[in-house]
Amino acid sequence: MHDNVIGESKDAKVPAVKGDYTGTGPEYVHDGGKGVQGHSQNGYGVHGISEVGRGVVAESDSNYGLRATSRTLSAARCSSTEGTGVEGEAGGAGDGVRGTSKTGNGVHGISETGYGVKGESNSGRGVAAFSDTNYGLRATSRTLSAARCSSPEGTGVEGEAGGAGDGVRGTSKTGNGVHGISETAYGLRGESNSGRGVAAFSDTNYGLRAVSRTLAAARCSSTNGNGVEGEARGAGTGIVGTSVTGVGVFGKGGRLAGRFEGDVEVTGDIRLTNADFAEDFNVIEDAEPGEVMVLTATDTLQPCTKAYDKKVVGVISGAGNYKPGIILDKQNDDADRKPIAMMGKVYCKVDADISPIETGDMLTTSAIAGYAMKAVDPMKSFGAVIGKALAPLAGGRGLIPILVVLQ
Template identity: 40%
Template sequence: MANLIGTTNAPDTAGVLGESEKYAGVKGVSAAPDQPGVAGANPAGPGVSGESATSYGVLAKSRESAGVFAESVKSTGVYGHSYEGFGVHGESTKTSGVVGVSRAWFGVYGESKDQEPIVFGQPFDKVDLNMEMHHLGALLDDDSIAKGAEEFDPNAGPAYRLHALPPQAQQLMMLKQPKRGRGIGIGVVGKSGTGRGVLGESVSNTAVEGNSKSGIGVYGSSESFEGMHAVTNSLRTAAIAAYNDNPFGTGAAIYARKAGHEGVAGFFEGGVFVTGDVHVRGNITADRDICCMGADFAEDFNIADEAEPGTVMILGEGDHLETSNAAYDTRVAGVISGAGNYRPGIILDKQSADKTRKPVALVGKVFCKADARYGPIAKGDLLTTSATPGHAMKAVDPLRAFGAVIGKALQGLSDGQGLIPVLVALR
């Protein structure tokens, strides 16, 4: 039986009231193991409620155990709300400020909402219920360009990247009325003076996961070091993997931007392997060799007919090339690249994917149509145009061959017609 019993049925009246000008209003002490100093029970409301106008609503201290221990079977063990500050704030000099453990759900769950009115708790007199919940970050005040954001357009639709948030995040937390649906809130904020602000560890699953329907999934910023740092010891997987899974999307999987003219947007210490096309708007500078797997130096031309790779081409009307059809033609321009197992190494004047334009080899190795009926072709013979459309032949008349030479045969052709490798050298 309790030594002191306070009972009342009057609304908003305490069963027990303790007041003090210089010490605790109510103090409970218990020497029994695992028994609380003060116990509050309520089947339908708070078991213990603490309120203060200028200091802690509830102050809990312990030398060897938890300062506050909260347990719930079906709801939140500890639930914190704040009008102008942190809902829950944890600090520690030697270990974690806040620890969250869960066997079946999130150890720590944080949520930020700026579209719903304040409905929690019994408000203080100075709190305006028409105001919306506080938020951390800048508001998107402009319909096209976000305040505190930048727009970039890599030949695609607009996308936005937020600036780094100022370091004094607590000073930015204020009760104000944002435009409905346009605020930027942060569900969880982790801060540290010298250690990790947020640490996630997992043996076989994702250590830290960020998901967002319309904002940034994971955001990292730093004043003097890397905004995000990724390291892996895996033999096969990458330290950072980026995917754009929208098959119709035009945005990049990775976007990097460097302000100013000093430094670079991307730096790779090691090789770079690309399986797709590379488009460069600026200059390309190489300190060492540029190695191309292709065999010839070609340039795109407008083709007047349905000429195929390996065809000998001559200058035609206007800016078009035509298939050769005369012997010793000084209008010879080159051979259409891409026949056999040779491909162009460099293509100039690549304007579009227009099928009327084709690369013509001007220098280098290319497979060329040849006709040995005008004379057997041996390795090293000079070749010129022939009367057979699109075919080369052995140049036997030095005077007529001047200015009409295609190049040298790299392989012979004793009779008939066929494709032979040729070293293109127009002269």
């Protein structure tokens, strides 16, 4: 014989089964009376089924609408064949879903193919994680990235530390601590208002290693400071540049592309793309590139004004398409100094009216201010020869390339 209570109602305003507890109950709510109590030894205590409505609706004016407790398993297990397993909604400022645990997980989400936990927000944070003493958020993956953050328009990952902590910190035992990849912009970009944009340290290996398959491995620029500064406090080298087929170190700057304090050792060839070996001298203000310069009684050079002048020093470098390859005694703060080519190729002003100039002719000073001429008197030429003509000039005055060889 079964002692069942069967209720049936066709009126939506009348419950099929209704249980009321009208007593006041003891002090604690959970020790009070029950409107309806269902008990089962191995099945459902209460089983609610509805074809179009809710299976069970639980409401309370001042406490939990539904409280589920289990001494061994999950307090509540919600499943849906096609819809959402658990859906929580808070009409005001409360939590849509809230999970708390003393020693376990507050919320544990598991998915075989989708997201374990997914948070969405129209204007707030999709997921906010906080902790007073430990990680605000800890993500672990056995095979892929522990966390993948993406944004269609904004920043993929943004880290902020209010105090002395790290904004973003990446550590790895055998892989990359932080790996940044970009298709068109910087793979890794560091900025600082007063500190270092990027600081790289290593106890046993490279503090920073940059590799590029097509362009420069690293490009450093500074608006007002040094583009690259290398310092070795011990026996190491401030800057080491090596290359199999390209350029080991490439420096590009307006005033200085590179500056080295101390000795520079080169184990290979030094290649200078410009033409002559020059040294800075004080010159008169109106002297210009290509003019032949001679010594004066002071330390200022002036254009030559007589033929076969043994006080000849060289030619002002920079005329035509030849530029000085090496400049000695460079002093950028003195505007009256100019590089004088003392060896190598340079364009020089020459006068061919006295005698036509052919390629290979020896040249000396002339009486025309700043101009060279063909040296036709061997006796007067000794000590007054500037160099050899590298191009002919049949007559008149012009600018030709010469090889500076002071004799």
